[in-house]
Amino acid sequence: LKLVIKLGGFLFSPKPRINLIRSYVSKLKGLYEEGHNVVVIVGGGKQARDYIKMARTLGADEASCDQIGINVSRLNAMLLTAHLGLAAYPTPPKSVEEALRALRLGKIVVMGGLTPGHSTDAVAALMAEMLNADVLIRTLDVDGIYTCDPKRRADSKRYEKITLNELYKLLMEGKFWAGTYPLFDLVALKIIERSRIRTYFVDGRDPSNVDKVLKGLPVGTRLVV
């Protein structure tokens, strides 16, 4: 299979979840050894937001703030690459072309952001599109997409499946500045829509959810495309 997995930046900051990172590395190696093509996109997390906040305070424009976020997500990607060893392409690719070349070398590709104006979700969607991926898995620090923020509202309910229109509506309520992509990026959703990419939102705190998606078991929230 051709898999694209976006790992949320919550793995790395505010508190590095070392055991969880190790579990993902074993899982990714396992998938690679089974012969799957694996692309992993890593988010910048709180560290990216903190750096962006500092840059903005110092007067940086939004695109430069984005560039800072991209660099933080690449640093996180390098942490994962370091632990993956020879199974992974040694540096985070800086373009989709480089990522595709890295895949042809038969390596796991671990990357962060690419260009300003969107988040790493859009990078994951682009990679899934170019690879004609069988599935795109977006990990979250909750167990799926909810009707409203489950950390703020006790009456919020998880969607087992969500339509593109329902997700657009949820996302339109948010703000899209550097460092503040709420839940998911609209650019990513547009790419998923135009190429009908099979997409799941799952709880990233449990790496076995990746297996559940691959086995077709119900998990998290499935996007109806």
Ligand code: UTP
């Ligand atoms: P993230 O993708 O990490 O943002 O990129 P996020 O939505 O907060 O994701 P998680 O929660 O960490 O998984 C951090 C910032 O880097 C810039 C954006 O400003 C984004 O908010 N960025 C990232 C880009 O401009 N382009 C990219 O390709 C990636």
